[in-house]
Amino acid sequence: MPAPQPHAELDAVVDAALHASRALLGAVTRSLAGALDQVTLPQFRVLVLLAGRGPQRSGDLARAVGVHPSTFSRSADRLVAGGWVVRTGNPDSRREVLVELTPAGAALVADVTERRRAELRTVLSRLDPADAGRVRDALRAYADAAGEADVDPFSPVP
16 A cells, blocks of 8 residues: 655645546536436446446445435336336345346446547547556546446447
C-alpha cells in the first residue's frame, strides 16, 4: 500500500480530479440523455453492473449500489417490468434467485457506452501522445483505487 500523501499534495490532486470530473460528467450526461427517459440513473448502474459481472444475486446487487435489499427488490421489479432484466433460478442453489440482463438491457448499456466512448474519444484525441499515456495510467489508477471492475464487456479488444 502506498504511503499517504502530504495534505497539500493530496488537496492538489483532489482539485485536479474535481476539475476533470466536471468534463467527464458532461460526457456522461450527454451519453445518458436517451437512456434516462427509460430508466433511472440508479437502475442504469444496476444494468452496467450486470453487463460487467453477469447474473448476480439481488443481495449482492443491493450491496453494490448501496441500498437496502427491500429497496433494491422494488427497483428490480421495475427493471423486470421494463424488460431490462429477468429473475432466474440459481443453478447452484435452488433457494437463490439471480438477476440477469436481457438483450434489451444489454443493448441499452452498449448504446450508452458507445456514445460515451465517442464523447471521450473526441476530447482525448486532442492530447499529445505522451499526455495521453499519462492520462490513461492516471485513470486506470483512479478506477483501481475506487474498486471499479477492470473489464468492460463492451470494449473492443485492442
